[in-house]
Amino acid sequence: xxxxxxxxxxxxxxxxxxxxxxxxxxxxxxxxxxxxxxxxxxxxxxxxxxxxxxxxxxxxxxxxxxxxxxxxxxxxxxxxxxxxxxxxxxxxxxxxxxxxxxxxxxxxxxxxxxxxxxxxxxxxxxxxxxxxxxxxxxxxxxxxxxxxxxxxxxxxxxxxxxxxxxxxxxxxxxxxxxxxxxxxxxxxxxxxxx
Amino acid sequence: xxxxxxxxxxxxxxxxxxxxxxxxxxxxxxxxxxxxxxxxxxxxxxxxxxxxxxxxxxxxxxxxxxxxxxxxxxxxxxxxxxxxxxxxxxxxxxxxxxxxxxxxxxxxxxxxxxxxxxxxxxxxxxxxxxxxxxxxxxxxxxxxxxxxxxxxxxxxxxxxxxxxxxxxxxxxxxxxxxxxxxxxxxxxxxxxxx
DNA sequence: GTCTATATTTGGATAGAC
DNA sequence: GTCTATCCAAATATAGAC
Numbered sequence: 001x002x003x004x005x006x007x008x009x010x011x012x013x014x015x016x017x018x019x020x021x022x023x024x025x026x027x028x029x030x031x032x033x034x035x036x037x038x039x040x041x042x043x044x045x046x047x048x049x050x051x052x053x054x055x056x057x058x059x060x061x062x063x064x065x066x067x068x069x070x071x072x073x074x075x076x077x078x079x080x081x082x083x084x085x086x087x088x089x090x091x092x093x094x095x096x097x098x099x100x101x102x103x104x105x106x107x108x109x110x111x112x113x114x115x116x117x118x119x120x121x122x123x124x125x126x127x128x129x130x131x132x133x134x135x136x137x138x139x140x141x142x143x144x145x146x147x148x149x150x151x152x153x154x155x156x157x158x159x160x161x162x163x164x165x166x167x168x169x170x171x172x173x174x175x176x177x178x179x180x181x182x183x184x185x186x187x188x189x190x191x192x193x194x
Numbered sequence: 195x196x197x198x199x200x201x202x203x204x205x206x207x208x209x210x211x212x213x214x215x216x217x218x219x220x221x222x223x224x225x226x227x228x229x230x231x232x233x234x235x236x237x238x239x240x241x242x243x244x245x246x247x248x249x250x251x252x253x254x255x256x257x258x259x260x261x262x263x264x265x266x267x268x269x270x271x272x273x274x275x276x277x278x279x280x281x282x283x284x285x286x287x288x289x290x291x292x293x294x295x296x297x298x299x300x301x302x303x304x305x306x307x308x309x310x311x312x313x314x315x316x317x318x319x320x321x322x323x324x325x326x327x328x329x330x331x332x333x334x335x336x337x338x339x340x341x342x343x344x345x346x347x348x349x350x351x352x353x354x355x356x357x358x359x360x361x362x363x364x365x366x367x368x369x370x371x372x373x374x375x376x377x378x379x380x381x382x383x384x385x386x387x388x
Numbered sequence: 389g390t391c392t393a394t395a396t397t398t399g400g401a402t403a404g405a406c
Numbered sequence: 407g408t409c410t411a412t413c414c415a416a417a418t419a420t421a422g423a424c
Contacts, residue, residue, distance in 0.1 A: 003407080025400060035409045037402075046400065052199065094259050107213050144349045144368055148375065151345035155338045171302045173419095174338055181375035185368065199390080216415060231393050234419065236389095 004042040006032040008053050014100035016052070021105060047108055054103050058117035063088040065120070075131045076179065082123065083175045087153050089096045092160050097154065115143060124149060128182070137182045148181040198236040200226040204246050209244070210292035214300060234235065242301060248297050250310035251290045258283040259317070269325045270373065277369045281347050288355050291348065309337060318343060322376070331376045342375040 001009075015022035025046055029036040032170075043049040050187035065085040071078070090097040103109060115121060121142075128145050131137030152174040156166055167173075195203075204226035207218035210301075219240055223230040259279040265272070286289040297303060298310070303324040309315060315336075322339050325331030346368040349359055360368075 006359070021297060022301060024397085024398080036234045036400090037410080038408055041400065098287055105213060105296045105299045107216065138367060138371060140367060140371060141353070141364070143353060144346055145344040146369070146372060147349035148342065151341040155341035159335070159337060170335070173332060173334060177332060177334060177342060180377070180379055181371045183374070185374055185378050219419080220417075230418090231420075232390055240418070243402080 002032055003032075003038065007034060007039055007042060007049070008056070010123075011049055012053050012099050013095050015053075019065065019102055020050075050103065050106075051112070053099065054059055054108075054112065055117075056101055061086060061089045062094075062117060062120050062123075069123075071126075073129070075085070075134065075136055078127055079136060079179050079182065080175055082127070083149065083178060084151070084171075086150075086176075087156070087171065089122035090153065090157055092159070094157060097157050101154070115146070121146065130179070131182065136184060138184055145182055150177055152178050197226075197228055197232065198262060201233055201236060201243065202250070205243055206247050206251075206293050207289050208338060209247075209296055210289035213296055242306055245302060245306070247293065248302075248306065251294055252314065255280060255290075256311060256314050256317075257281045259314070262315075265320075267270065269321070269328065269330055272321055273373050273376065274369055276321070277347070278365075280344075281350070281365065281369075284347065284351055286312060287353070288384065291351050292355070295348070295369075308366075309340070315340065325376065332378055339376055343372055346372050 003075075007028060011023055011028045014027055014031060025036055025039055028049075029039060039049065043052065065082055067085070069078070069085075073081070088119055124146055125142045126135060128142050132139050156171065156174055161168060201222060205217055205222045208221055208225060218232055219230055222243075223233060233240075233243065237246065244380075254382060260275055261279070262280075263272070267275070318340050319336045322331060322336050326333050338347055350365065350368055
């Protein structure tokens with residue numbers, strides 16, 4: 001592993017565990033096994049380092065999600081595919097999720113344009129639009145649905161991080177619960193048709 | 195307003211706007227119009243100040259929610275009552291929501307026992323238990339449902355904080371979306387009965 | 389209880405040898 | 407590109423007069 005990567009890994013892990021305040025350049029260097037000054041050969045500032053980590057996380061999750069994603073599939077399949085792949089990606093690297101959460105509450109986030117990775121947001125918005133057009137999803141603001149999409153993912157993984165274990169059924173019903181929040185209830189669908 | 199309150203207000207507002215790192219004791223004192231040293235007559239440390247603010251917020255929201263709450267009412271009414279009152283409380287003081295979010299990503303949160311205010315969690319858990327027993331809500335972990343409960347509240351108010359406006363209908367359907375995530379779908383209810 | 393002044397520590401960042 | 411040594415600014419907290 002390159003020295004630059006070691007620094008990123010160390011910073012990621014420290015922020016995930018102790019927050020931004022706890023991730024000092026001194027501790028990052030120590031954890032990475034490099035000198036403090038060396039950090040600045042690879043990143044022009046601590047903020048730049050954090051930003052690079054954030055972008056890498058988002059890009060990796062996006063790539064994992066897009067693998068084998070079929071935009072022509074039925075809406076429920078598309079929803080489930082994305083949800084499960086996001087879940088799996090963060091589950092494989094729990095520190096990445098924690099880092100993202102902490103980063104999002106930082107002033108750096110605003111420079112990053114508000115709500116995370118643009119490409120991921122676009123995929124979810126497209127799914128929403130298609131579902132709304134088909135009369136299957138609620139006609140709600142995309143950022144609202146996005147937050148309902150991620151809520152159970154975050155809750156599941158944070159609990160898992162504290163020692164809890166979830167079996168396959170529980171994960172699936174969490175995904176279904178998110179789906180239900182998107183879907184027009186049968187009652188509403190009947191109203192629409194009449 | 196007492197000087198102690200002025201310090202709390204100033205800290206609340208600064209954290210909400212600029213995060214924990216941006217809320218230095220110097221800026222807090224300046225914003226509150228007191229001397230930096232005076233902060234320490236009221237709070238033994240900066241952490242103690244932040245903790246006091248967090249607890250006050252949670253207690254106030256809890257009180258607002260409990261007003262006229264009828265635990266014997268139908269499940270849907272109870273859900274809506276709590277949701278709308280939490281929403282209204284944070285809407286009246288948006289800084290309080292932002293503070294809470296930032297605080298939650300802080301090491302201080304762990305000393306506070308994990309997921310926020312115990313009393314509020316108890317009310318939501320009770321509601322969940324009653325609904326599960328009645329076969330109306332999904333039998334899911336309480337913290338999962340809690341996160342689905344709060345997700346649209348946070349999303350709505352963060353958007354509003356950025357200039358967006360929501361009308362009454364949009365707020366109501368956000369509440370309904372959260373409810374749908376809790377509710378067993380009609381399909382599932384039929385399965386249970388058969 | 390509030391101010392002014394200051395002690396103390398620690399943070400991010402740089403200089404320069406190797 | 408990596409290290410050692412160091413600078414400078416800023417942050418928390420305290421001392422002590424009023």
